Amino acid sequence: MTGMGKKVDRRVLRSKEALKQALLRLMEQKDFDAISITEIVEKANYNRGTFYTHYENKEALLGDIMEDLIQDLMQSFRAPYEHQDIFRIDELTANSVQIFEHIYANAAVYAILLKSKVILSLKERMFQAIKQITMEELVYENTDNNINPELSAVYAIHALLGLIFHWIEGGFKYPPSYMQEQLILMINWRPREARTNHKRK
């Protein structure tokens, strides 16, 4: 699944990589919005036209950077299951905590992306990636209740990602182990009395 594309011209690989690195380095110094395309190509030592043959705009270039991160993340997410054919939903929640370790390992890059509002697109992209995995490869056993499987996945994944990005935005205030522990606690938590009707005073 990783090497499925046809061979790419080496010039393209070089150009794109140089542009990505140039943007990342610039983003360490100034805000994404304040960076011009002209600035990027000058830092990367390429012609401005070259940029436009590969990307429509700054955002597309940044999207490419994020895609690299996503691939890395997904690999670590799938890793525990690579020997098995399928996921089991009750193992998913317990193992999704592995994501915290991955994020923590790549903390530097995430910190850079955080400075712009780009991080929102990254979150969305992560959601799509994780959802695809869970919906395609997961086995849903709890067919006894009438919970919509897709909505359930949306609910759980957004909760998880919300937790992760809150953790990133807070500058990794807690260690990964604490975040994992809290996630497990909240998954197992439910309101003191389950109510379908609610009576106001």
Added chain:
Amino acid sequence: MTGMGKKVDRRVLRSKEALKQALLRLMEQKDFDAISITEIVEKANYNRGTFYTHYENKEALLGDIMEDLIQDLMQSFRAPYEHQDIFRIDELTANSVQIFEHIYANAAVYAILLKSKVILSLKERMFQAIKQITMEELVYENTDNNINPELSAVYAIHALLGLIFHWIEGGFKYPPSYMQEQLILMINWRPREARTNHKRK
């Protein structure tokens, strides 16, 4: 809290409103990125300089539009509690379903915003607004467990918002009542066996 600002020059109100409407109308026809500031002011019949006296860029104008929506949303969110001084956490979840009704009522505007990736900022802004309410005015009773209150709020709110925006993106495939029902079901759901240790085969 609503009328706390000082009186604003009527010209400002007119200009800003005209610019907002112009942008919204343009966004019905073409993508946000493809709309130029020049285009906006021409549609609104104002000088380009006028735009820059009020907004830094397109995004700021759009942010203003979203802020109006947020105010509306928060009002509907607080409405059930306006007689009480405080929220109770177990009532929050049951009553947050009111949001679905609000979204459904403003479906047209949300559909327009959906076409750009602007909707991500809106989601983030909604999160901040709801979190502020829940953290400031909510009473946390469950101090017997060791769940971090802030993380718990982050978890629950992102799950809720994830559900809402999935609903929007899907073109309101289900009625509000169904979404509310599903939300309640998922809040009360927990894994078949609560485990702190997990043993792999």
Added chain:
DNA sequence: TTAGTTAGTAGACAGATGTTGAATAACCAT
């Protein structure tokens, strides 16, 4: 109604953007 304040207009400016065409250079497959 008037005086003081502020918003809006018009024009000009350097720089950035997005697109194009023609020439050159680097690459890939054979």
Added chain:
DNA sequence: ATGGTTATTCAACATCTGTCTACTAACTAA
């Protein structure tokens, strides 16, 4: 190594951007 393909360069172009100035019009408070 050669030929066909494609990336890259360079220059030029109209347009948009962001900022500024001086002038005019509209608003607010008294």
